[in-house]
Amino acid sequence: MKTIFLQHAPYWHGGVLHTIIDGDIIHAYDNPIYPDLDDVGLIIVLGGPQSANEQEAWLNREKAFLKEAIDAKRPILAIGLGAQLIASIIGGIVYPNHAGKEIGYFPVEPAIRPLPFGLFPETLRPFHFHQQAFTLPPGAMVFYRTVYCEQQAFLHTDRVIGLQFHLELDESLRHALLQHEGAFFTVDGYFTMTKEQVAAAPIDPSHHALIERIVRHLQTRLRFM
Numbered sequence: 001m002k003t004i005f006l007q008h009a010p011y012w013h014g015g016v017l018h019t020i021i022d023g024d025i026i027h028a029y030d031n032p033i034y035p036d037l038d039d040v041g042l043i044i045v046l047g048g049p050q051s052a053n054e055q056e057a058w059l060n061r062e063k064a065f066l067k068e069a070i071d072a073k074r075p076i077l078a079i080g081l082g083a084q085l086i087a088s089i090i091g092g093i094v095y096p097n098h099a100g101k102e103i104g105y106f107p108v109e110p111a112i113r114p115l116p117f118g119l120f121p122e123t124l125r126p127f128h129f130h131q132q133a134f135t136l137p138p139g140a141m142v143f144y145r146t147v148y149c150e151q152q153a154f155l156h157t158d159r160v161i162g163l164q165f166h167l168e169l170d171e172s173l174r175h176a177l178l179q180h181e182g183a184f185f186t187v188d189g190y191f192t193m194t195k196e197q198v199a200a201a202p203i204d205p206s207h208h209a210l211i212e213r214i215v216r217h218l219q220t221r222l223r224f225m
Contacts, residue, residue: 001041001222006062008048008081011176015168016208017044021215031058034065037072041222042215047080047166049181051132052087052094063089075159075218083154083162084132090156092137099148102128103185104193105201108144108152108165115143116155119213126165126207128191129177129184133164148190159221167211169203 003023005014010027023044026032045066050059067089069076078086084094107125115122120143133149136142137156144153154162166173178185178199185195193201 002035002039003042003044004035004040006043006045006066006082008046008050009180011180012046012048013173013176014044014046015166015173016170017168017211017215020208020212028062029058031061034061037069037074040069040074042218043069043074043076044215045076045078045082045085046168047082047129049184050081052081052084052134059085070156070160073157073159073221073224075221076161077214077218078160078162079168080130080164080166083164084130084134086156086160086162087134087137087140087151087154090137090140092134092140092151094132094134097131097133097149097189100189100192101131101184101186102146102149102164102189102191104128104191104198106146106191108146111142111145111150111152116141116161117217119210119217120144120153121210124210125204126163126167127169128165129181130164131189146191159218161214161218167207167214169207171203174198174203 003021005023005025006028088094105125136151140154140156142151142154152164
């Protein structure tokens with residue numbers, strides 16, 4: 001079974017994930033033909049500039065594919081927009097965060113203890129790049145939060161993990177966001193760093209180690225489909 005990446009903009013790739021695991025990249029915005037789920041293992045749903053509430057035909061097709069994948073018990077790692085898409089598919093409501101944007105490096109705090117699967121640290125200061133939030137879907141469990149965004153990370157069953165933040169950020173992805181998402185960098189929220197601050201901030205290698213552990217854990221779920 002192959003890993004697939006669902007990508008939502010030409011420049012918004014999977015960062016360090018592409019060095020952790022090989023996979024087919026599917027450009028969802030090109031209205032592709034999706035693979036047969038019998039051939040698919042891990043699905044990684046990447047970030048993007050869209051809203052999960054948009055009614056573009058290609059986005060609705062992606063949601064339909066992801067709904068089938070969840071029903072077929074495929075393991076899924078969903079990041080940023082990807083997490084918002086999964087939340088909306090399983091019953092959450094996606095909405096503009098009343099606190100505005102979250103841009104840059106800010107800590108999240110555990111919403112439960114112990115954190116799931118022994119994977120996640122008590123202290124984490126990940127990279128944020130979003131202005132949408134969502135209600136917790138029925139049956140899901142939130143495990144990281146911030147004061148102004150209650151659902152920063154959630155678990156649905158034992159094989160779907162949604163992260164609002166971006167552990168996959170590497171130099172290449174940061175450069176792409178700085179180049180293509182410059183208009184998003186406005187100080188418009190309680191937790192916002194400037195474009196210059198984001199460009200100068202060190203990238204924490206422990207975030208890459210953590211997302212690799214998450215990927216390896218989700219791969220083990222393929223044994224129990």
